[in-house]
Amino acid sequence: MISVPDLHNRLTKLGCHIVAIQAPEGLKRFLPRLADELRLLGYEVIISGDPCYGACDLDLSARDRADVLVHIGHTPVDGTELVIYEPWPVDGDISVIREVIPRLKGKKAGLVTTVQHVHLLPHAARILKDKGIEPVIAGPSPRTPCRGQVLGCSFEAARKTGAEEIIFLGTGLFHPIGIKIATRARVFACDPITGKIEEPDSDRLLRVRFGLIQKARDAGSYGIIVSSKTGQCRSQLADHLCSLSDKAYQIVIGEVTPDQLLNLGFPCYVNTACPRLAYDDQVRFSVPVLTPGEFEILCGVRDFDDYEVDEII
Ligand code: SF4
Structure with a gap:
């Protein structure tokens, strides 16, 4: 969920009146409600209806009909102008990190996740620290502006940890397999939604x-x-x-x-x-x-x- 008052502040600072809004497929249904809320605040709103798979996929024709494009669910991957990014944080059960600790061989582990769970990383790091494991979270990179963030097209945050064991907090095995090939590290896929832990092959x-x-x-x-x-x-x-x-x-x-x-x-x-x-x-x-x-x-x-x-x- 995004904060409409915060978005309103950002739009006001930029002097925007016409706002195009875009979201990936899973969040598109939220757009009419967001449009209603923005209209109540006095904005003219254009909804992007084209498919969207990431921040790499900006609807520039919608943006060009507005003062700004509000892109929901992702962080920027390039310097395209007149775009406001509004990530969509998703909570989960962080206790999966506790469960993975007995499976680690060393005393240091890289910690990475996707944009929707980056807010969970500090808590995950504290859990590791309390159990004597040094968590390594890499700083931002040009395509991944959040600490510890990986994308399906960038595993830089995993590589930068230099760790021999890497914990991926998130769903699915695409990212963990990519991380494993990119780093040759031992990788643990820890799903904060299902609580499942897998070592990808x-x-x-x-x-x-x-x-x-x-x-x-x-x-x-x-x-x-x-x-x-x-x-x-x-x-x-x-x-x-x-x-x-x-x-x-x-x-x-x-x-x-x-x-x-x-x-x-x-x-x-x-x-x-x-x-x-x-x-x-x-x-x-x-x-x-x-x-x-x-x-x-x-x-x-x-x-x-x-x-x-x-x-x-
Ligand atoms: S993996 Fe990268 S290129 Fe592919 S949709 Fe995601 S951000 Fe875009």
């Missing part, structure tokens, strides 16, 4: 990715996907990938869907947009969608032993 993912690279070797051409979204556009990387093969073609695209890739007809794609597309969504695509590093392996300029999880730096 990155080997299975790596085996799948190896199989995809092998399959892609037979492709006669490669579509290099370049995102038109503000915080996902890696055009220099796409140029580099194109320079590795004369069978590579750049494709600028906003929403990457199975239908679009099917219609374009390439037998293999290389994704420079949101890294989760290649990892999470491969099952939805009928042809291999490689990461940039995987394409380098295919082109012979990188060894599979040097596999790096795809991140936006």
